[in-house]
Amino acid sequence: MPEHDAAATARMVEQEGCPIVEVLDHVAGKWAIGIIVAAAPGPVRFTELERAVDGISRRMLTLTLRRLERDGLLTRTVYPTVPPKVEYSLTDMACELHASLLELTSWAERHRMAIARARAAYDVAHSAAG
Amino acid sequence: MPEHDAAATARMVEQEGCPIVEVLDHVAGKWAIGIIVAAAPGPVRFTELERAVDGISRRMLTLTLRRLERDGLLTRTVYPTVPPKVEYSLTDMACELHASLLELTSWAERHRMAIARARAAYDVAHSAAG
DNA sequence: CTGCATCCCAGGCGATACTG
DNA sequence: CAGTATCGCCTGGGATGCAG
Numbered sequence: 001m002p003e004h005d006a007a008a009t010a011r012m013v014e015q016e017g018c019p020i021v022e023v024l025d026h027v028a029g030k031w032a033i034g035i036i037v038a039a040a041p042g043p044v045r046f047t048e049l050e051r052a053v054d055g056i057s058r059r060m061l062t063l064t065l066r067r068l069e070r071d072g073l074l075t076r077t078v079y080p081t082v083p084p085k086v087e088y089s090l091t092d093m094a095c096e097l098h099a100s101l102l103e104l105t106s107w108a109e110r111h112r113m114a115i116a117r118a119r120a121a122y123d124v125a126h127s128a129a130g
Numbered sequence: 131m132p133e134h135d136a137a138a139t140a141r142m143v144e145q146e147g148c149p150i151v152e153v154l155d156h157v158a159g160k161w162a163i164g165i166i167v168a169a170a171p172g173p174v175r176f177t178e179l180e181r182a183v184d185g186i187s188r189r190m191l192t193l194t195l196r197r198l199e200r201d202g203l204l205t206r207t208v209y210p211t212v213p214p215k216v217e218y219s220l221t222d223m224a225c226e227l228h229a230s231l232l233e234l235t236s237w238a239e240r241h242r243m244a245i246a247r248a249r250a251a252y253d254v255a256h257s258a259a260g
Numbered sequence: 261c262t263g264c265a266t267c268c269c270a271g272g273c274g275a276t277a278c279t280g
Numbered sequence: 281c282a283g284t285a286t287c288g289c290c291t292g293g294g295a296t297g298c299a300g
Contacts, residue, residue: 004249009253012249016243017242017244018246019184020235020239021164023242024158024238027234027237028154028158028234030151030272031151033154033158034151046281047281055151057273058274058283059274059275059284060272061283070248070252071248071249072244072247072248072249072252078282081281083280083281085282086283093245096237099233100234103230103233104158104230105154108150108153108154108157112153114147114202114223115202116142117202118201119139119200119202120139122199123134124136160292175261175262176263177261188263189294190293190294192263192264193293212261212300213261215261215262216262216263261300262299263299263300264297264298264299264300265296265297265298265299267294267297268294270292270294271290271291274287274288275287275289276287277284277287278283278285278286279282279283280281280284
């Protein structure tokens with residue numbers, strides 16, 4: 001069981017909220033970005049996310065989903081049907097975030113080539129002249 | 131020695147660049163955001179960054195700096211004085227990124243309380259009704 | 261001042277298998 | 281379908297100490 005430290009959590013609320021690094025780490029984390037972007041258009045099911053977020057494992061999808069839910073960025077709706085159906089939606093807070101995240105992914109898309117080239121150049125320079 | 135795999139790097143360049151998840155992971159990583167934001171106003175020295183990026187260790191600062199330099203986001207200028215002086219500046223690519231990152235940190239700042247509260251609520255709900 | 265090297269551990273994360 | 285459980289590797293990342 002995870003069983004988050006309730007005392008520590010309470011302390012945060014009383015004080016000034018979560019440290020920004022931590023918030024950013026959750027919200028802009030490796031998988032979180034993809035999930036939030038994928039969930040933005042509307043309610044999304046587990047398996048849809050699994051396919052949308054390229055490269056994610058079932059485990060990390062679950063974990064990241066839980067963390068985002070805990071942080072109040074996602075709402076999880078369970079339909080007690082058979083087979084089960086679960087939908088994830090962004091909260092208002094997360095919708096606001098979504099715009100920034102889109103800019104980010106857009107930037108990444110535009111510069112992935114340049115970055116690959118920069119790396120190659122760096123590697124050459126640092127293998128020749130150790 | 132790290133000695134990045136030159137073959138793999140070359141393959142990336144020929145093909146389509148770096149996978150977006152990887153780019154985002156570097157660029158929006160836990161420490162990278164703070165560093166880029168701190169370096170945006172102008173050339174910044176190592177120790178300034180160490181103080182600016184709250185909570186970072188000397189080790190992680192160095193590692194993240196190197197990675198950002200390798201990815202072509204930072205330029206590193208060494209002044210051969212004594213004691214040594216090194217300045218880091220954003221590249222054009224990174225300046226473009228900086229705006230998005232600012233939005234992100236601004237969002238984090240605005241919502242840290244709400245997130246702390248959401249967590250507390252989640253924890254209560256999930257410890258009582260396991 | 262600006263690092264790199266080393267030790268070391270907790271946690272991230274993938275792989276795989278099992279369940280309601 | 282939508283998870284949970286377990287194992288095990290590997291990396292992130294702190295602490296400390298040395299060097300140019």
